[in-house]
Every structure is written in C-alpha cells, then in structure tokens.
Amino acid sequence: MTTPQLDDTHDPTAVSWVESANAPDTDFPLANLPFGIFRHDYEERPRVGIAIGDQVLDCLAATHEGLFADVDPSVRAALMSWSLNALMALGRDDARAVRRVAHRLLRAGTPEGERARAMAREILVPMDAIGMRVPAEIGDYSDFYASVHHATNVGAMFRPDNPLLPNYKWIPIGYHGRASSIVASGTPVRRPRGQVVATPDGPPTVAPSQRLDYELEVGAFIARGNRQGEPIALADAEQHLFGLCLVNDWSARDVQQWEYQPLGPFLSKSFATTVSPWVVTLDALEPFRAPGFERPAGDPAPLPYLDDATNRARGGFDITLEVWLRTAAMRAAGADAVRLSRGDFSGMYWTLGQMLAHHTSNGCNLRPGDLIASGTVSGPTPDSRGCLLELASRGQSPVALGNGESRAFLQDGDEVMLRGWCEREGFRRIGFGTCAGEVLPVLG
C-alpha cells in the first residue's frame, strides 16, 4: 500500500506541448490526465485513452510506439485492452505509474515529451473526432444516499411525519442499482412508462412518467476488488477506489412513489443512468482533499468500522458540482444552457471510503470496474439542491429558466448537463468534463 502524496504531476507550473491543455479553464490540464474508453469512427474496437486538453492520448497507439516501455508488461497489456477493467484490477499503484509516465510524455521541454510530441499525429486524437464509451464493464452498480440534506428534503415529501429515518446517521444507506442500463454521456434517454397513482393507495394507471427528474451524483469506480467474505477496512478503502466520475441517476418520481415500498426503487431508476466518460483518478484529486463531514452536536459518532482519524481529516473531496439545463426552446433560439444549481461534494454526510467499508462489511465482494455512486449531492441552501424534486419542491414551485419557461420536472427535449471541477490556491484547476443526456419522448 502506498500513501497518497503530491508529486511532479501536481506541479502547477508544468506546461504541456498540447496547447489546449494549458488553457486556464480546461477540465483536462496536465495535472488531471483522467482515463476513458473511446472509439475511432473507423474501427469497432474500443481503446484506452487519457484526456489532455481537447485531445486524447491513444494508449494503444502510444504503447505500440514504445512510449510506455517503462511500465510493467501487465500494465502495458491493460493499456491495450478494450475497457479499463484490466487497469482497475491491477490497482492504484499501477494506475499511478501510468499517470506519471503520461505526465512526462505530455509535458513540454522534457526528453520524453519531445519524443512524444514528434509522434503527435500517431498518438493523439481530437476529442471531437471520437465517441466515448462507458469506461468499464460494470459488474455491479450500487447507489448510496449520502447527502443528509437530500435525505431530509426527500424524506419530508415521501414521509412527512418521518423525514429522516433513525438508521440514517448510523448507516451509509445504499441499494443495488441496475448495471445494464448505464450509458455514457451523450446517449439520449427515453422517457419511461410506468404505473402511477392519483391517490396514495391507488388504483394505478400506466402512463408516461410526468415527473421525470435527474439526480446529480458522484460515482467511484472500484480498482482492486476483495474476496467474498473478507471486508475491506476503512483504512484500506481508498486503495480500492480507482477514480471518480459524474453520475446522473435519472428518476421517475411518480413511478418511484408508488413502487418503492417495501423493497426500494426499481423501475423508477432502472431505465437509464448516465456517467461521464472520464475517470478522474484519486491521485489527480489529491490536492483537493477535504475533511470528512463534521457532524453537528447531538449526532452520534460513527461506529468504529466507519471512523478513523484519516477519514475525519481528509476523507472528503472538494468538488464543485453544477447542473445545467438546455431546453428545446433554448436550442431553437440558439440560447445557452442555464444553471439550475451549484453544490459541493465535501458536504456529504458519508465519505466514499465509508461507503466502501460499509458495503464490504458483510463480506460482499466488489470487483474491478464496479461502480458505487454517492446519491444526490444536495447542500444546505436552496440553490444547492441536486434534483428537480427538491429544487421545485415536489412540483409546487417550478423553477423559472429566465426565458419565460419554467420546470417542475423534465420535459421532452430537455438536455441535462452535469459539470464538476476542483480549484484550490496553488494548484491547477481540474474538471470532470460533462455528463449530458437529452430526454426523448416516450416510445410509440
């Protein structure tokens, strides 16, 4: 196990020979170097890529050119595979080694950088010339509920007498999601039909969901897994987290309300979940550490398996998160998207490490490429609520969009874009790219 630390890759003065990577507002400067899976339009086979400015380092091509000669053969094999699972399975130390080599290759003024620059046409591809895939074959997808603000706001709607259940402050509440319907950013999402009710006890009718919503979440891909029956301790949890992405957990609220008792959400969520395609490694996020949630007086301390000094001091991440909406009318008018909310990931009641430690505490085995998501990221203020259900108070206060339109829930043609980035004095800003999807009308 290696202690995370700052190194050359976090040097804010380092300059890339890929000029777009030096723009102050790029999500993908030399200090980021997230991994993804892309496809050339001329071949079916997907490839591993590393984002740099508005370009992608083609890891298959770069490996063929001998640029990754310094890493272990097993790592080179992973860089030539079709998904990130192989690299994830090798673990964080090997991914860190790749990121360090890529940093040297893409940096201006170094011998490795000059050698790579001479091969730019072979190893770089413009982002706008390729399609991005879901970055891993996701075996299992687990979704948590880690914002106490979201849990309280939503709980008050579904259970006015009992908003925050007694288990909330003890358990990082989570449930199993649907892996098959996870799609990459840019994939349109079809409005689902489902059973909906006019009164709480039914009878239901089948109708297109009228309460289609997004949920702003942060996801984490699992690196090395654990053997079934053998929990991962909180102190080791982050060694099993490969990196983070943005997640839109699309939700049909009317379907959810009728179906969710007693076994939890099912069809209200399983029609689609969108992920951003670039996995930002925990190494890239190292400068943006934040303390774990500081519990207000009166809240119980976490149980010992969910508590340690490291998690309290630096278990969180300072990630600014935004939701943007572009309606069909805005597109027609050539208008820009509007921002619906802005929040911060550091305000979550549970850290990703606590979620992972809890998830495996019963011996449940995680596998490389599994995805865990945080649940809706909502903050304490009205403008930091991470879904329309909260922003528009269950439809009672539609959100004005500034162009005469308003939204209680999503309409057909609406495009939802999640964005996330980290900024801190003394470091380069890094970002997650976009997690976008447009709502298609219900089928037939």
Next chain:
Amino acid sequence: MTTPQLDDTHDPTAVSWVESANAPDTDFPLANLPFGIFRHDYEERPRVGIAIGDQVLDCLAATHEGLFADVDPSVRAALMSWSLNALMALGRDDARAVRRVAHRLLRAGTPEGERARAMAREILVPMDAIGMRVPAEIGDYSDFYASVHHATNVGAMFRPDNPLLPNYKWIPIGYHGRASSIVASGTPVRRPRGQVVATPDGPPTVAPSQRLDYELEVGAFIARGNRQGEPIALADAEQHLFGLCLVNDWSARDVQQWEYQPLGPFLSKSFATTVSPWVVTLDALEPFRAPGFERPAGDPAPLPYLDDATNRARGGFDITLEVWLRTAAMRAAGADAVRLSRGDFSGMYWTLGQMLAHHTSNGCNLRPGDLIASGTVSGPTPDSRGCLLELASRGQSPVALGNGESRAFLQDGDEVMLRGWCEREGFRRIGFGTCAGEVLPVLG
C-alpha cells in the same frame, strides 16, 4: 418465434443408454437435459455440459467429435464456450435444437445414440468427478417478491399495522440484487457481521448476524435480451426465458430490519446467494405447465400489460419445492437431513412472464445470462413456508428437528439444501438437482 410444444423429447417411453438416467427417481432423465457449466479437475477452463442421470455430456468434447454437426456453426461455437451466455444470447430456438440433438445422442437404440455410446469414454464424465460453476456470467440479478403468502407473513412482522401494501396486487414487486456474490451450490456461506439493534430506533451495535435465514426461490436465466428503451410484451416474455434453477437468497434478518428503510435490503442479502448449477429449460418444463394465479374475488385484475389469456391459462409451472436441513450434529451422528418445508411454485401471485414484462416495461434492458428470481416461495399452509423467519414465526416458535435440536434461525455448520422437481401423469419426472450451502462461522 416458435410456439412451445411437446415433441419426442417428452416421450416418457424413451430410454437412454446412460443407465442411471432411467432410474425412476433421477432428476436428470432423458426428458430433462438441463445445461450447466462444469470444470474438469485437470484444467482451469470451464465447459458446457448437459446432465444425464449421474453423468454429464461434455459438450466441448461432443462437438469436437462431430456429434453436434447438425446444428448451426454459431450454436456449435456457443457449445464450445466458457459459459452459457453465448447459447443464451442465441435464443430459445437454438437451445431447443441443441436439446433435441442431445436427446437423440443419448437415446438408446437410435443410430445417433449408438454412435455416441461408442464414444462414451470421450464425451461423458461422472458428476462426482467434476465441479460445477455458476452457469452464466450474470450481468444483473433482480429479485422479486411474488408469493402473496410470503409478502403477507413477512409484512405482518415488519409492519404489523400494514402487512400487505396497496401496491402488491398491482406490481410484481422486485428489487436489484447483488450479482458478484452469487455462488454455485456447494460453496460454503460465511455468516456476515452487520449493524443490528435491540430496539427499533437503535442505537445499533456491530455483531455477527443472529438471525441468519435462507429463502427458497426459483430463478430464471434470460435468453435473448432487449434493447434499452424497448419493453418486452407479456406475449413475448417466455421467448426471453432460457430456463430455471433453484435459488437460496440467504438473508440476515436482524441486519435487514435495521437497514431496509427507505431503499430496500442491501447488506442483509448481498453477502451470498446460492444457485443450483443445472438450468432446466422451459422446453423440458413444457409438460408441467400450470395456470397463472387465480385471483380471489375482490382482488383487482392485473393491468393489461400484465394480463393475457395465455398467461392466465398456462403462465405458471407446477414445481414441487422442498427445503432440507442437515445440522453439524446430524452429520456427526451420520443422520440424514430433515425436511423443513414443501411448497409448490404454481401458487405464486405473479408468473415469471409477468415479472419479465414488468421489469422491461420502463425500457430497462435485460441481457443474456441475467438472473431474475421469484422471491421466497411460500404457500398458504404452515408447512409450505419458504424461510425460517416464517416457519418459526420470527423466532418465537423454533422448529423441532426430530433429534432434540430445534432452529429459530440458522446455526454455524447447518447445511441448507433446496430441491425441486416436476411430476405429472403420462410424463417422466424431472428435477433441478440440489441447491446446497453450509453456514461457516463469522470471520475472525
């Protein structure tokens, strides 16, 4: 699409040259021919097999010997692969073709049978010489709640004022389970630790589960999948069901009670789920059709997407299901296992076709090899309850085992064995084999 029908493979007078397949009590006569994945002890690579009596037809070897020359090359390729996913993806018609060829190969007195018999040493392997695997790479596992008796009994314990929720008779209630921790019959299951409470509102402590339980279920593997956004109609549902197995959905009831609100069971289930290794095709089950559940007067009719004449007439399957228990003391005394319950799958409130149609009604995509399970199969009588929670009335009435022992919940060393079979006048009895697992003590 082919209409299911009876054919030569259901002829009760057909005799196999594999003598053990002609025993009246075998689960695997010539009329069954279920598919599974096995491993020779001398090689790592798993193979496709077909059970026949106490032997397994090695499909890789049989294909190499040219015995499957009559099927399509894509089907032969599937028979030579490492899991059943490829065969499942081809669909039910191709699996039916394989089963028909296997029937001719394993039948006595036919030219194909005599040719195969001459190669018996090359193509057959004794069941007791091999290990069985989970039969498919399961992408997603969904678990339903389709016995109204189970839902009512358990609901009364968790919600005495509100046992059967208003949605139950409208929705085949289901939730996402954990795919990674599904294991094949025979794999020991370690007792999990978890948060448990002495009073409903906590505070919790972390302890080994004291209320470990089994759940007797029937599982169905998906054949061809559907595209995301495109529901499968009830009339087409069975074309997407490859075959059935037995499922033990191990459950930690004390963990479940504290964690399950509001998002459903999570760690109380995800530590392990056991499946029987032989997938009994819907073709083999054709003679054992039963009507769908006949709703008592006063129950609502199913909504149109969950109702058609075929489902009402023959959407169910008449499968006798039993749970057996062998304790450590019984093993030490050389005593046989005792039967805890016997029920029938035909009494479920929802058919597998209804579950599948509902599952995809929102556009959720199923993939070949996905597993859907029925939920605990409990009948109306006390001796047909499919879990200890019900049999022992939440621990209040421990079940006497006849040797001086009793059980409210499972103890370390207990081996739980699920069995299932079909019998009907004029047809050969077919069975599912065993779904077994022994409880190991909590780790460390």
